[in-house]
Amino acid sequence: MVRINGENMDMAGKTVAEYLAESRYDLKRVAVERNGRIVPRAEYGETVLADGDCVEVVGFVGGG
């Protein structure tokens, strides 16, 4: 299991690129952090998610 944005998901073995595509994220509008470290956009394709990983996918929202 991989914990993504607070939810356990069956994504171990997939790359960040695969996860983002499957979940229909707009790649231009998100940033990804894995186990506390930012995954640069250029590395989405080669970064494989492992069991126990903690991933955050973030974007901008309205705020003050």
Next chain:
Amino acid sequence: MKNDKLIIGGHEFRSRFILGSGKYSLNLIEAAIRDAGAEIITLAVRRANTREQESILDYIPEGITLLPNTSGARNAEEAVRIARLARELGCGDFVKIEIMRDSKYLLPDNQETVKATEILADEGFVVMPYMYPDLNTARDLVNAGAASVMPLAAPIGSNKGLATREFIQILIDEIDLPIIVDAGIGRPSQACEAMEMGAAAIMANTALATAGDLSLMASAFRQAIEAGRNAYLAGLGRVLTRGAAASDPLTGFLRD
């Protein structure tokens, strides 16, 4: 005053009104930016929407500087993490540090804010820290590499106005960075007063988001901020401690 520029971290702005984008419809953002005459808009970083949901970035016109905040951060470490993610989103180096430990009054944690400022300034961010107006902290922020200082006027979202007036004035008088009054400004007259005092800019969100007509209020704030700025540049007339001073000649009366 055509050449009157606001300079933050080497970037020049004509507008002195920093607009928040929280608590109102995405559809209103473009009009709000236009009517506010704003060149900087704040954003927050949160867990992302998938493609089916709209992105706020699609509603912000080209050429507007994005100022992500670190809201949600409870300490320096969390603020640094959010700032780095914001930069990874590819929208520039500006960041407004916002660190809160208490969820009732939402007061900024000055000590943690100084720590985060130091780390992020070292990493090349244009750091705009939100803080409780305290001169010692403001000096620490200067030394830490802040590009501006953003003291609160009153608790966030309260629309209560310049509750910390005296202390903001001290920052304006003593700190050699733009002092941008953030949080608590509820009315154009309060924004105008802060600008008359010498504030470099005003940041407002709730005052607009909770107004009857957001766009019209954005315009009212723009005018008030410009009026206050012009008054500051003009130099306010003196105040008498007692008595009166006639505005009319004291000769040529039609009597005697």
